[in-house]
Amino acid sequence: MTTYVYGWKEGTDPTNHFDNYSQVIEFENEKVHLSLWDTTDDREERLNEYLSTTIFVIAFSIISRPSYNHVSSRWVRELHRHSPNTPFLLVGTKIDRRGDNTMRKVEGVAPIETSQGVELAKQMKAISYLEISSKLNIGVREVVEEAMRWAVQGVKMRRG
Numbered sequence: 001m002t003t004y005v006y007g008w009k010e011g012t013d014p015t016n017h018f019d020n021y022s023q024v025i026e027f028e029n030e031k032v033h034l035s036l037w038d039t040t041d042d043r044e045e046r047l048n049e050y051l052s053t054t055i056f057v058i059a060f061s062i063i064s065r066p067s068y069n070h071v072s073s074r075w076v077r078e079l080h081r082h083s084p085n086t087p088f089l090l091v092g093t094k095i096d097r098r099g100d101n102t103m104r105k106v107e108g109v110a111p112i113e114t115s116q117g118v119e120l121a122k123q124m125k126a127i128s129y130l131e132i133s134s135k136l137n138i139g140v141r142e143v144v145e146e147a148m149r150w151a152v153q154g155v156k157m158r159r160g
Contacts, residue, residue, distance in 0.1 A: 020036065027148045053086055055086065056079060056089070057143060059092075062097070065112075068112050071124065091130050092114070092131040092132070093131075095131045096135050097111065
């Protein structure tokens, strides 16, 4: 997701730096203020960001078992503790690498399968599970649209 939002800028590595993105866009005949934030390692700063969040997107790399495990052991646990009523999407990234045998050779495990992501989303009570490849631009638009759909719906419900 970071790669998609930040974009490929010559001479930069979007995995090392992310400027938060904010723009007013039209979505389903509504003007929506879309703000995308990448999390920081600073816990206090991160918790302050939770207070103004309408929907979370928790992403993990399908080629990293630790990334997958952190969904339940860290991110969802923290989210449920500090923002329990805020919905979240679960997103598996780097699906273009699913057929790559590097992970299997180096770590001795296979990449995360779609069915595992779906099951984890159910267990963690995510509103849905989606998969993307920022590199190939697969599924990213759908994630942003799904997040906006839920965010707009949530704002309408709060307005009454």
